[in-house]
Amino acid sequence: MTMMERRSRDGFYAGIVLFLSLGNQLASAGTIDHRYKNGEHVELWVNKVGPYANPQEAYEYYTLPYCAPDTKHHPNNKDGRHNEWKVQSIGEYLGGHSLRHSGHDITFDFKDQSEGCSTGPLTDDQVQKFSTAIQHRWFYQMYLDDLPVWGMVGELLPTESEHASLKVNEKDDRDRLEHISDIAEVSENMHPYVYTTRNLMIRYNGDQIVQVDLTSDPKSLVKVAKGETLNFALHISWEATTDQFHSRFDRYLDHEFFKHPIHWFSVFNSFMMVLFLMGLVALILLRTLKKDYARYGLVADMEEGGEGEVDEDGKPLKGEHSEDAGWKQVHGDVFRAPAFLPFFAALVGTGWQLVVLTASVILFAVLGPLHGEVHEERGEVLHAVIVCYSLSSIVAGYMSGKFFKMYYPTTAAARRNEKTALWQLVMGMTVLLLPTVTVIILSFLNFMSLIYGTINTIPFLVIVKLFLIWVFITVPLCVVGTMLGRHASGDTSKGPLEHFPCRVNAIPRPIPEDVPWYGKPAGLIPLAGLLSFGSIFIELYYVLTSLWNYKFYHVYGFLLGVYSILAIVVGMTSIIVVYFCLNAENYLWQWTAFGSGASTAGYVFLYGVYYFFFKTQMHGFLQTSFYFGYMTLIAVNLGLLCGTLGHGAAHSFVKAIFQNVKVD
Numbered sequence: 001m002t003m004m005e006r007r008s009r010d011g012f013y014a015g016i017v018l019f020l021s022l023g024n025q026l027a028s029a030g031t032i033d034h035r036y037k038n039g040e041h042v043e044l045w046v047n048k049v050g051p052y053a054n055p056q057e058a059y060e061y062y063t064l065p066y067c068a069p070d071t072k073h074h075p076n077n078k079d080g081r082h083n084e085w086k087v088q089s090i091g092e093y094l095g096g097h098s099l100r101h102s103g104h105d106i107t108f109d110f111k112d113q114s115e116g117c118s119t120g121p122l123t124d125d126q127v128q129k130f131s132t133a134i135q136h137r138w139f140y141q142m143y144l145d146d147l148p149v150w151g152m153v154g155e156l157l158p159t160e161s162e163h164a165s166l167k168v169n170e171k172d173d174r175d176r177l178e179h180i181s182d183i184a185e186v187s188e189n190m191h192p193y194v195y196t197t198r199n200l201m202i203r204y205n206g207d208q209i210v211q212v213d214l215t216s217d218p219k220s221l222v223k224v225a226k227g228e229t230l231n232f233a234l235h236i237s238w239e240a241t242t243d244q245f246h247s248r249f250d251r252y253l254d255h256e257f258f259k260h261p262i263h264w265f266s267v268f269n270s271f272m273m274v275l276f277l278m279g280l281v282a283l284i285l286l287r288t289l290k291k292d293y294a295r296y297g298l299v300a301d302m303e304e305g306g307e308g309e310v311d312e313d314g315k316p317l318k319g320e321h322s323e324d325a326g327w328k329q330v331h332g333d334v335f336r337a338p339a340f341l342p343f344f345a346a347l348v349g350t351g352w353q354l355v356v357l358t359a360s361v362i363l364f365a366v367l368g369p370l371h372g373e374v375h376e377e378r379g380e381v382l383h384a385v386i387v388c389y390s391l392s393s394i395v396a397g398y399m400s401g402k403f404f405k406m407y408y409p410t411t412a413a414a415r416r417n418e419k420t421a422l423w424q425l426v427m428g429m430t431v432l433l434l435p436t437v438t439v440i441i442l443s444f445l446n447f448m449s450l451i452y453g454t455i456n457t458i459p460f461l462v463i464v465k466l467f468l469i470w471v472f473i474t475v476p477l478c479v480v481g482t483m484l485g486r487h488a489s490g491d492t493s494k495g496p497l498e499h500f501p502c503r504v505n506a507i508p509r510p511i512p513e514d515v516p517w518y519g520k521p522a523g524l525i526p527l528a529g530l531l532s533f534g535s536i537f538i539e540l541y542y543v544l545t546s547l548w549n550y551k552f553y554h555v556y557g558f559l560l561g562v563y564s565i566l567a568i569v570v571g572m573t574s575i576i577v578v579y580f581c582l583n584a585e586n587y588l589w590q591w592t593a594f595g596s597g598a599s600t601a602g603y604v605f606l607y608g609v610y611y612f613f614f615k616t617q618m619h620g621f622l623q624t625s626f627y628f629g630y631m632t633l634i635a636v637n638l639g640l641l642c643g644t645l646g647h648g649a650a651h652s653f654v655k656a657i658f659q660n661v662k663v664d
Helices: 003-028 092-093 124-135 173-177 261-303 341-366 380-410 422-452 460-486 523-532 537-546 558-584 591-612 619-657
Strands: 044-051 113-118 138-144 149-152 154-157 191-193 195-205 210-215 231-240
Touching: 003 149, 044 154, 092 460, 124 191, 124 537, 138 210, 149 210, 173 210, 173 261, 173 460, 195 261, 261 537, 261 558, 341 380, 341 591, 341 619, 380 422, 380 460, 422 460, 523 558, 523 591, 537 591, 558 619, 591 619
Parallel strands: 195 231
Antiparallel strands: 044 138, 113 231, 138 149, 154 191, 195 210
16 A cells, blocks of 8 residues: 555545534534423524625624614623524535524513613714615514524605505515615605514414514604614514424425426426437437448448448449548547646546536435425535535546546557656646635635625634545545546456557547538537527526525426436537537547537526626625626536536547447
8 A cells, every 4th residue: 555545544534533523513403303392492593684686795683783682681681692693504604694692582482572672872873874774775684493584674765754654565574675676876855764663473383483474563664863762672472373394484485486387398398409409419420320330331341352332321332432531530549638638637527526416416405305405404505515525526536537547548658658647636636626716716705705794704613624624535535536546447458548449549640621610619619508508598597596586496306307408418419519520530529528518607607697787686896796706606617517428428429439430
């Protein structure tokens, strides 16, 4: 055992211990049974406050000059819990949650109660904070028994007498937030009014809370002015219900939106497109390949002394000597290593890791009824991403190591029998490639969040934990995977090129330049990406709406189906592109195949730009940075994933067609 293997093994064992210890924290969120005894305290946590149009511009609740409730948890009481922060998991911190005790003293005794507090006379700075929040339609979010509730900070009204006629008929203030927009300019006759009275309705079934509603009393609107004293009040009422605990989160799921007939139709339309595309590939390629095989076979027989040629239908012809042309001409170069082999191997390895990671997370979410719905627990999806990414790093190492081992013997350096440590470079690039891009983008966003003082800033301790997971789990598994890939079994009796059906020539043949546009990668790659994007863009709209418009995505069955459709479409389009390029005697198909799939990400990013300007009301440098930073991450990961799927399909296709031709 080499020194590197021993270090990898020791790091792997240490990583298991660390991962299990951190796993307790990952699994700790929501493990309580949500059952209360009579008289037991029910904690109300405040999460954030910020403009509804900017999801990432979220601040700590007491950024606004709200007063602390006059209860035993008041900051003036030594044993009060007003300044207590809820212990959260890594996923919750990464999701931008920052729960602080509200200071309210709520007990599970079914008795109506009221709690209040008063601010001192408002200063100019406090008036400015409230006025800005109301103008930009700020809202706040709270959690009670892990159920979220939302409320509006206030309203802009023209006169003091008109606020009494304001009606609020929604069950929750969040219903109103979906229909409001930011106010760019405030006229002189518009004045900010803040809600001072909130009504919290708690519905219970037995010893469990199943529903929480928060409404703001429009009669409590008070004009925000310097010297004004605001008297805030929270009225808590209880009501028994027959609703079951297991379905208490259904009211937060927008079934009308996600299960709209258009959604069903889009999936059906994508499925029909897959069938059409598969039929087209079978009709064109199989028939064309049959003609090619017939032509090449007859040519080979003729060269051995036979007679006859074939026409375009593969039938024998008499006359002039036929010429071998098309994709068979490049049989001595088609399995040549792609340019920048170590980098390409790292891309392929990382891409297969993302394929496995995405499939694992989606399947985990689909199996929600067995282990708990992922939308019911804060940060649950991010937990799954962290775990699956860490464990799937062995896939990245294995695939990159195997690919490098497969193609390195075709390089000029290998023919000169030069000793190389490039496999170590491949391993290092596989480990660092995606994390480096991710860390650069997230570091910039974290820095911006820190400057603006939002709750989306990732705490230092969370960064340390993520780094330890990466060092002691991801890196060792990637090293182990690379070693397994390098020593992957094969038919060694045929030599180092046993993976390929054709020999690789020592001298590359020239690539024809006078070819039609459909024989050039630059003309085919954008078309391939457009077709792949067309199969997912409807689902992409639903995913982006969930990310940026406060909706709980829960139709993971749809997502699994669309993911499968995307994989098939990317594979089929890449095969077609590679076939056209090979027919034009362009044997540099590997980067072309990868680019055919990866080009899908370009269209996704462009759609993200369209979505930002026409489907949202986001504004400000902070929110714009977060939006396009996350969209860049989505595009990069999707590009690696689709590029790898396209390359994998094309690689299988190329090996298959060259196994069935006669070559010298």
